Amino acid sequence: DSGVTQTPKHLITATGQRVTLRCSPRSGDLSVYWYQQSLDQGLQFLIQYYNGEERAKGNILERFSAQQFPDLHSELNLSSLELGDSALYFCASSVGDVYGYTFGSGTRLTVV
Amino acid sequence: EDKVVQSPLSLVVHEGDTVTLNCSYEVTNFRSLLWYKQEKKAPTFLFMLTSSGIEKKSGRLSSILDKKELFSILNITATQTGDSAVYLCAVQNTGNQFYFGTGTSLTVIP
Numbered sequence: 477d478s479g480v481t482q483t484p485k486h487l488i489t490a491t492g493q494r495v496t497l498r499c500s501p502r503s504g505d506l507s508v509y510w511y512q513q514s515l516d517q518g519l520q521f522l523i524q525y526y527n528g529e530e531r532a533k534g535n536i537l538e539r540f541s542a543q544q545f546p547d548l549h550s551e552l553n554l555s556s557l558e559l560g561d562s563a564l565y566f567c568a569s570s571v572g573d574v575y576g577y578t579f580g581s582g583t584r585l586t587v588v
Numbered sequence: 589e590d591k592v593v594q595s596p597l598s599l600v601v602h603e604g605d606t607v608t609l610n611c612s613y614e615v616t617n618f619r620s621l622l623w624y625k626q627e628k629k630a631p632t633f634l635f636m637l638t639s640s641g642i643e644k645k646s647g648r649l650s651s652i653l654d655k656k657e658l659f660s661i662l663n664i665t666a667t668q669t670g671d672s673a674v675y676l677c678a679v680q681n682t683g684n685q686f687y688f689g690t691g692t693s694l695t696v697i698p
Contacts, residue, residue: 478630509686519631519676521686532684566630577622579630 501569611677
């Protein structure tokens with residue numbers, strides 16, 4: 477157990493729907509990062525939050541949004557889902573910006 | 589366009605062999621280079637490199653960065669079957685964005 481908790485582990489939903497993925501960082505970590513890993517595109521950085529504020533943005537689609545709450549857990553919202561959104565979504569956390577990053581076990585999203 | 593390229597794509601070796609994995613990058617405003625090991629689950633952090641020429645070492649694994657030539661290598665000596673995994677290289681820029689390579693798949697056979 478890495479200390480980073482992601483729920484749910486698996487999610488199957490239909491196209492056009494909306495889902496919320498949840499991440500609880502390791503105790504004491506202020507930064508949360510979201511990544512998407514698909515078979516054809518490898519691991520892609522989506523977005524980072526630090527202590528509740530957006531810190532960095534990567535290849536995140538406009539249909540996707542995220543936030544980090546006062547208790548530091550984060551949610552990634554995916555809307556108007558398409559088949560191509562099927563992927564493994566990882567959350568990682570770190571103390572700040574420049575230390576090692578600990579990944580959660582991921583949420584596998586399947587859009588049918 | 590910022591990019592990270594890893595080579596080889598795939599590698600099969602016998603236990604006890606030494607392997608060298610390569611990562612080259614073209615990323616504006618470089619901050620750090622990170623190596624991860626990914627088995628059938630989440631990536632696990634191996635090394636973070638920020639300065640050229642300083643080797644980071646952890647057991648049989650070591651890594652070094654060359655910021656002039658824009659590459660890093662990950663060495664694994666005396667490989668074991670447990671080293672079989674995909675090794676990912678990522679570069680972080682000063683805007684905290686990450687760029688990942690496609691990974692090198694290492695298979696160590698007994």
